Amino acid sequence: MLETTLGLEIIEVVEQAAIASSKWMGKGEKDIADEVAVEAMRERMNKIKMRGRIVIGEGERDDAPMLYIGEEVGICTRPDAKEYCNLDELIEIDIAVDPCEGTNLVAYGQNGSMAVLAISEKGGLFAAPDFYMKKLAAPPAAKGRVDINKSATENLQIIAECMNRTVEELVVVVMDRSRHDDLVKEIREAGARVRLISDGDVSAAISCAFSGSNIHALMGIGAAPEGVISAAAMRCLGGHFQGQLIYDPAIVKTGLIGESKESNLERLRSMGITDPDKVYNADELASGETVLFAACGITPGTLMEGVRFFHGGARTQSLVISSQSSTARFVDTIHMWDQPQTIQLK
Ligand code: VTB
DSSP: OHHHHHHHHHHHHHHHHHHHHHTTTTSSOHHHHHHHHHHHHHHHHTTSSSEEEEEESSSOTTTOSSSOTTOEESGGGSTTGGGTOOTTTOOEEEEEEEEEEOHHHHHTTOSOOEEEEEEEETTOBOOOOSOEEEEEEEOGGGTTTSOTTSOHHHHHHHHHHHTTSOGGGOEEEEEOOGGGHHHHHHHHHHTOEEEEESSOHHHHHHHTTSTTSOOOEEEEEEEHHHHHHHHHHHHHHTOEEEEEEEOOTTTOOSTTSOSOHHHHHHHHHHTTOOOTTOEEEHHHHBOSSSEEEEEEESSOOSSSOOOEEETTEEEEEEEEEETTTTEEEEEEEEEESSOOSOOOOO
16 A cells, blocks of 8 residues: 555655755755755655654754654645545554765765655654664575674674675675774674775665675664664565664764763663663564655665756656565656756666
8 A cells, every 4th residue: 555655756755855965965065965855855745645754854853843753744644634635544654764864975975875765654663762773784695694693703604605605705884983993803804895984874784685786784883763764675675684772872972872871771761662782673673564665866876876967957766665566666767847958868
C-alpha cells in the first residue's frame, strides 16, 4: 500500500530538497544549504495525501522551526482534512528525514551529500535520540556473520571469506575523526584499505549493499538518527547493519551528547530506552511491515549523480528502495522549468 500511494510523490520530495540545496553548493554556507532543503522537503510533503508524523527530523520542536520531531505533515493532517481525505481508510505513517545529509559536503562542493528520507507505518521506525551510534555495515553476503561486538580484524576476515576474497581486497569507510584513530590503525594492520570521509555515513553504509561500489564495510561512530535511515535501506537491500547507542562522553566528546554519562543515561531512560547498550539490527531500527527509502544526490556520490543544472532545467538522480516490491530503483529525472533548449539523452 505505502509504495503504490506514495512512491512517485516521495521521489519528488527528495528531488525538490536536493535541487534547493544544490543551488547553495560550494557557497560555504552550510546552514542555508540545509534550511532550503528542509523548506523544500516540507513544502512538497505537505502536498501529499497522507497523515505523516516526523519521528526523525531536524531536532526538537524548540530548536527546529520545521520538520521537527513530532511535526505532522501531509494534507490529511490539516484541520479541514475531511474535505480532501477519506480519514477512515487513511494509514498513519512515520517519517525519518535528513533533507541535507552532509551539509558541509554541499557547502564545500564535495562528493557524497544527498536529500534522504525513510517511511514506514506508525511505530515502524526507531525514534532514535540525538545521540551517537557505533555502526557496522557490510554486504548482504556477510549479513548475520559479522558482528559489531567482534573486533574489526575478525569482521574483516569474515567479510573476506563471505566474499571469497582477501582482506587486502576490501575497502572500509570510516569517518575521519580522532575517535577512530585506533580503529583505522587496526583496519590497516589487518590489511584492508581505508577510505576516510569527512561526512555522510548514510551513503557509505548503503553502498556496502551494492557490489561495484567498491565499499565493503562502514565502521565507527556517527550520528544515531542517520543510523536509522541507513538501517531502513539496508533492511530492504538485505545488507548487514547494526547500531549501538553511544552515550559516554569519554568516547565521543563533541556534539550532540551532554557532558556527563549519568545525565545521558537519564535522558535515554526518559525516552524509554531501558537497555542503553543494546545492539540493534536493521530490522529492529526499521521494524515496520513496509519500509520505503528515498534519496536524491545533491553532490555526486558513489550511489547517485548530483544535481546538474542546464538552461531552463535540471537533472537529478534518485534511489528509491521498497520492501513492499523488493525493488531498488534508480530514477533519472529531467526537470523542465522553461522551454529547454536541448534535453540530453544521457
Ligand atoms: C555524523 C554522520 C553524518 O555528520 O552525524 C556527522 O552520521 C557528524 O559527526 O553523516 P560529528 O559530530 O562527529 O562531526 C554527518 O557526516 C553528516 O550529517
